[in-house]
Amino acid sequence: MPVKRYTDYLLKDKLPVFWCGGCGNGNVLGSILRAFAKLELEKRDIVVVTGIGCWGKADDYISTNTFHGTHGRALAFATGVKLANPRLKVVALMGDGDGATIGGNHLIHAARRNVDITAVVVNNFNYGMTGGQYSGTTPENAITSTSRCGHIEEGFDLCKLVEAAGAPFVARGTVYGITQLDKLVEQALNKKGFSFVEVIAPCPTHFGRLNRMKNAPSMLKWIKENSITIKQAQKLTDPEKQGKFVTGKFVDKEREDYSARYKSLQRLAQKSAEGGLGK
Amino acid sequence: MTEIGKFRFIQGNHAIAEGALAAGARFFAGYPITPSSEIAEISSRRLPEVGGVYIQMEDELGSIAAVIGASAAGKKSFTATSGPGFSLMQENLGVAVMAEIPCVIINVQRSGPSTGLATKPAQGDVMQSRWGTHGDHGIIVLSPSSVQDCFDLTVTAFNLAERYRTPVVLLTDEIIGHMRENASLGQPGPGELTERETPDCSPRDYKPFELNKGKIAPLAAYGSEYVFRVSGSAHDEWGFACSSPENADKFIRHYTEKIEKNREDIIMTRQYNLSDAEYTIITFGCSTRSALEAMHSARDRGKRAGVLELITLWPFASDRVKEACRNAKAVIVPEMNLGQVIREVQRAVKRDIPIVGVNKVDSRSITPMEILGKIEEVAKCL
Numbered sequence: 001m002p003v004k005r006y007t008d009y010l011l012k013d014k015l016p017v018f019w020c021g022g023c024g025n026g027n028v029l030g031s032i033l034r035a036f037a038k039l040e041l042e043k044r045d046i047v048v049v050t051g052i053g054c055w056g057k058a059d060d061y062i063s064t065n066t067f068h069g070t071h072g073r074a075l076a077f078a079t080g081v082k083l084a085n086p087r088l089k090v091v092a093l094m095g096d097g098d099g100a101t102i103g104g105n106h107l108i109h110a111a112r113r114n115v116d117i118t119a120v121v122v123n124n125f126n127y128g129m130t131g132g133q134y135s136g137t138t139p140e141n142a143i144t145s146t147s148r149c150g151h152i153e154e155g156f157d158l159c160k161l162v163e164a165a166g167a168p169f170v171a172r173g174t175v176y177g178i179t180q181l182d183k184l185v186e187q188a189l190n191k192k193g194f195s196f197v198e199v200i201a202p203c204p205t206h207f208g209r210l211n212r213m214k215n216a217p218s219m220l221k222w223i224k225e226n227s228i229t230i231k232q233a234q235k236l237t238d239p240e241k242q243g244k245f246v247t248g249k250f251v252d253k254e255r256e257d258y259s260a261r262y263k264s265l266q267r268l269a270q271k272s273a274e275g276g277l278g279k
Numbered sequence: 280m281t282e283i284g285k286f287r288f289i290q291g292n293h294a295i296a297e298g299a300l301a302a303g304a305r306f307f308a309g310y311p312i313t314p315s316s317e318i319a320e321i322s323s324r325r326l327p328e329v330g331g332v333y334i335q336m337e338d339e340l341g342s343i344a345a346v347i348g349a350s351a352a353g354k355k356s357f358t359a360t361s362g363p364g365f366s367l368m369q370e371n372l373g374v375a376v377m378a379e380i381p382c383v384i385i386n387v388q389r390s391g392p393s394t395g396l397a398t399k400p401a402q403g404d405v406m407q408s409r410w411g412t413h414g415d416h417g418i419i420v421l422s423p424s425s426v427q428d429c430f431d432l433t434v435t436a437f438n439l440a441e442r443y444r445t446p447v448v449l450l451t452d453e454i455i456g457h458m459r460e461n462a463s464l465g466q467p468g469p470g471e472l473t474e475r476e477t478p479d480c481s482p483r484d485y486k487p488f489e490l491n492k493g494k495i496a497p498l499a500a501y502g503s504e505y506v507f508r509v510s511g512s513a514h515d516e517w518g519f520a521c522s523s524p525e526n527a528d529k530f531i532r533h534y535t536e537k538i539e540k541n542r543e544d545i546i547m548t549r550q551y552n553l554s555d556a557e558y559t560i561i562t563f564g565c566s567t568r569s570a571l572e573a574m575h576s577a578r579d580r581g582k583r584a585g586v587l588e589l590i591t592l593w594p595f596a597s598d599r600v601k602e603a604c605r606n607a608k609a610v611i612v613p614e615m616n617l618g619q620v621i622r623e624v625q626r627a628v629k630r631d632i633p634i635v636g637v638n639k640v641d642s643r644s645i646t647p648m649e650i651l652g653k654i655e656e657v658a659k660c661l
Contacts, residue, residue: 014519043506049348059508060520065501067351068510068520069344069374076341080348080356083332084306085502088352109337262332269327 004040006033011063018057020128022208022216024175024201025055028122031178031199032091033062035186046089049078051098054128054203058093072103075110078117086116086259089189096123100158101136111165111194116257118188118195121158124203132206139243143210159250162196169195170251175202176223177247184249193257200227200245286463291429291456292359295385295449296321297464298433299357303472304383305331306356308345310338310364313398314453315387318359339367343384347371350380351509353475353500355437359385361453363394365404365411372446373412374511376534379488379498381440381475383433385449387456388564390642399642400453402564402615408448409593415531417538419447419545420593423455424567426462432590438473439545443537444495450592452615454565454644478505486516490533493540538594547590548599552578556585558654559607561600561624563589566613566645573650582654589620597627604628609657613637613645633657 010033019025036046046064050056052071059066065088069077074092082090092099099107099121110117126144127133134144137155144151163170169191173181181199188195202208202219213219223245230248233241289297296318299307307322309315323333332349336342339360346356360368365386375382388404390396404411408420419439423432429451436447478485478497487507489496496516499505508518513530515521538545551574553559558577562570567588577584587603589596600623604610609632612621621636628634637653639645 044502044504047352047501057520059510063506065506066508066510066518067348068508068512069347070370070511073340073344073371076336076344077348079334079336079341080306080308080345080350081352081501082348083334083345084349084352084354084356085500088502105337106341109341262327266327266330269324270330273328 004037006030006037009033009036009043009063011061014061017061019054020205022202022204022219023054024124024199025058025122027175027178028120028181028199028201029058029061031181031185032120034182035189038186039189041089045087046091047081049074049081049090049092051094051103053095053098055093055095055122056098072098073106074099075103075106075117075119079110079115082115082117083259083262090117091189092117092119094119094121095128096121096125096137097127097135100156104136107162108165111162111167111196113258114166114168114193114255116193116259118191118197120185120197120199122199122201123158124201124207125155126203126207128203128206132203132210142207144207145210158198159196163251167196168193168251168253168255171196171249172198172200172245172247174200174223174227174245174247176220176227180247187249187252191252193255286461288459288461289426290317290459291423291426291451292317292387293321294426294429294462294464295359295433295451296325298430299383299437300325300329301430301464301466302355302434302437303474304355304357304437305329306346306349306354307331307333307358308336308342308349308356309358309360310336310342312361312364314389314456315359315361315385318385318387339364340371343368343371346382347375347378347380350382351501353502355381355441357383357385359387361387361389362391362404365407369411373414373416375446376412376416376418377511378509379444379496380509381444381498382446383436383440383449384446385451388450388452390640396642398453400565400615400644401640401642402452402566403619403640404450405592405614405616405619408450415535417445417535418593419443419445419538419591420450421447421590422450422563422592424564424588425455426458426460428590429455430462430464434467434471441473441475442495443541444498445538450564452565477503482506487518488514488516490516490529493537495537542594545591545594546596546599548596549588549590550603551586551588552583553585553587553603555583556606557608558582558584558611558657559604560584560586560611560613560650561589561603561620562586562613563592563620566615569645569647569650570613572647573654576647576651577654582658584654592620595623595627597623600624600627601629604630604632608632608661610634611637611650611653611657613650615639615645633660
């Protein structure tokens with residue numbers, strides 16, 4: 001079989017991407033397609049499920065099976081796809097507003113159930129498509145189009161949230177650290193069970209502009225200067241960790257996935273129906 | 280467990296779950312809600328026995344989303360809910376319309392609005408089932424009036440969903456859902472089940488949303504040799520996002536026309552004593568049972584009453600309603616709401632005769648005496 005390239009999964013005739021200059025979405029898309037190629041996945045075996053938002057448009061450029069549903073519900077659609085055909089490699093692409101705010105409930109429950117889906121949440125700290133309003137991950141004091149005096153809420157630490165919900169694979173990368181991101185996405189795709197990768201990403205058009213980072217380089221610089229490894233984070237106090245992006249793999253453990261458990265349940269139910277276990 | 284083909288004394292909700300299995304449904308996602316929960320409970324037990332999947336989702340938004348996802352992966356899929364849950368499903372019901380994904384949604388109606396009278400019956404979701412999701416679209420809604428109907432119409436709902444690549448709502452109510460009577464749960468023969476038409480063209484040429492002179496495009500399943508795209512956003516015949524006005528116009532008209540142009544195949548009614556009827560009762564669901572009793576009582580008293588039962592609520596059986604009322608002196612429309620079907624009846628009849636409702640929203644069923652009383656009241660004024 002010929003070696004696969006990331007361009008095998010890219011709809012080149014749909015380029016250029018519609019995202020703004022300096023947006024991180026294209027970089028994350030690259031990581032995902034490179035991981036598909038590295039793992040030599042067949043297009044027919046992949047279903048990419050997207051939500052609604054800037055990152056939710058990613059399926060426009062992907063040549064595998066795709067499902068573009070509603071805002072916040074990508075993981076619920078993906079759950080149906082996966083359970084109906086457990087052979088499929090199901091990938092859910094969501095933004096922070098989509099996957100972690102309106103869709104937060106599906107996120108924690110998909111992680112708890114351990115459905116074998118890879119979720120890649122691009123976190124740019126605001127709703128880009130609708131004009132840069134605050135989301136569930138917008139940091140305290142940040143300026144957005146709906147928090148002009150500074151945000152009074154604290155943002156979610158998504159990795160902690162998903163870890164607490166029981167996901168067997170949880171990691172965070174950034175658009176600045178693409179080599180690391182490539183590895184994390186590939187490992188996530190290879191993981192049996194719910195795997196979660198949060199990607200810290202720049203949105204210079206909205207979040208950057210309102211927070212004194214008017215262009216892509218200044219946003220990348222911000223991400224670079226505030227990114228620390230898990231090891232570095234262990235040496236810091238909580239106040240010192242404020243505003244830092246701790247990157248790396250937080251969880252990578254074995255846990256039987258939902259479809260495997262359901263298969264056991266089906267066997268039990270079938271035996272019971274045949275009278276093997278009584279009523 | 281099920282004695283196939285034999286009569287069983289069972290509940291309407293039970294018959295729905297068995298009907299779904301008989302139709303070939305192999306995926307259920309739902310969220311518990313009275314008075315529909317028995318459908319979930321029975322499905323949770325029965326589906327794994329036949330190699331199917333039951334999953335209880337975190338809410339109704341997720342439930343219908345999972346149903347749509349599973350259907351796109353090739354499984355006949357369904358969910359069951361009641362008023363509040365049906366409200367929560369409306370957005371994604373639109374995805375099933377726009378992405379043309381077959382699925383069945385059971386709504387065991389209860390009193391509303393809001394939490395309403397949680398365990399009590401109503402027929403208040405007639406218009407919501409037609410227009411609940413935003414935007415123009417066609418939809419198929421069926422209404423059972425017996426436990427046997429619950430079984431048979433669930434099978435029909437799956438058949439229509441597959442034939443027209445559309446969501447189908449089985450709009451029942453607490454009375455029919457919780458009522459027990461004898462029903463035959465015979466496995467439908469191969470000719471009685473509609474299986475999804477899958478593509479046979481070369482994978483390269485497959486257009487999942489092809490508009491071919493009103494013909495319904497075949498639908499592949501994820502994982503097959505046909506790699507394809509599904510979208511709830513405006514899309515072209517390939518499934519690619521497309522926001523051109525011409526494309527939008529073509530597709531949005533298609534969602535309505537594919538249902539409306541097949542009205543004759545979709546619309547089902549039952550006629551009782553209509554040939555000489557002076558008083559035509561138009562009814563559906565649980566109210567049918569009282570309407571039939573009222574019809575007999577009226578005839579005993581010398582008033583020639585007849586009944587038209589709407590099994591298909593949407594698309595609305597306008598022609599049959601008009602025909603049933605051609606010689607009527609008056610039309611009576613009993614419904615457990617404040618007048619939803621009656622508006623459609625008024626639009627269809629187009630005659631200068633009294634068209635009056637018998638409406639109840641206090642959670643108690645409409646009695647035959649109340650319908651009879653209305654016939655006598657109208658008769659006095661004629």
